[in-house]
Amino acid sequence: MKSITMKSLAALLAMGLFSVWAWAAQPVNVNTASAEEIAESLKGVGLSKAEAIVSYRGEHGEFKHVDELVNVKGIGIRTVDINREYIQLDNSKLAASK
Numbered sequence: 001m002k003s004i005t006m007k008s009l010a011a012l013l014a015m016g017l018f019s020v021w022a023w024a025a026q027p028v029n030v031n032t033a034s035a036e037e038i039a040e041s042l043k044g045v046g047l048s049k050a051e052a053i054v055s056y057r058g059e060h061g062e063f064k065h066v067d068e069l070v071n072v073k074g075i076g077i078r079t080v081d082i083n084r085e086y087i088q089l090d091n092s093k094l095a096a097s098k
Contacts, residue, residue, distance in 0.1 A: 025041060025042055025043045025082075025083055025086045026040075026041045026086060027041070027086045027087075027088050028041035028042060028086060028087065028088060029088040029089065029090065030053060030057070030063055030069065030087055030088065030089065031057065031062040031063055031088075031089055031090065034054070035047060035050040035051040035053070035054045036050070037050075038050035038053055038054070041086065042079075042083045042086060042087070043079075043082050043083055044078075044079045044082060044083070045075070045079065045083070048074070049072070049074045049075060049079075052072050052073055052074055052075070053069065053072050053075065056071065056072045062089070063089055064089070065089070066080060066084060066087050066089065067080060069087070
């Protein structure tokens with residue numbers, strides 16, 4: 001019985017570590033990425049907000065500065081700040097300037 005409990009605990013820990021890894025933010029170019037890619041890459045940005053980013057980009061053109069993302073409905077400065085180091089505006093560099 002004890003070994004089953006230990007196996008269950010080990011499985012839960014493994015799933016927990018995988019979950020943390022799976023939710024880690026990754027660099028993403030918000031000027032070229034699909035809504036799905038943006039949602040998968042940025043913390044606190046689900047598919048709905050990512051679709052709003054893509055829609056805004058389509059209406060207003062490419063983002064020239066990372067802080068322009070706050071103009072997208074549902075995206076606030078806190079979300080931008082959390083993801084600042086992962087938001088790319090072009091393929092050559094990150095948009096980490098404040």
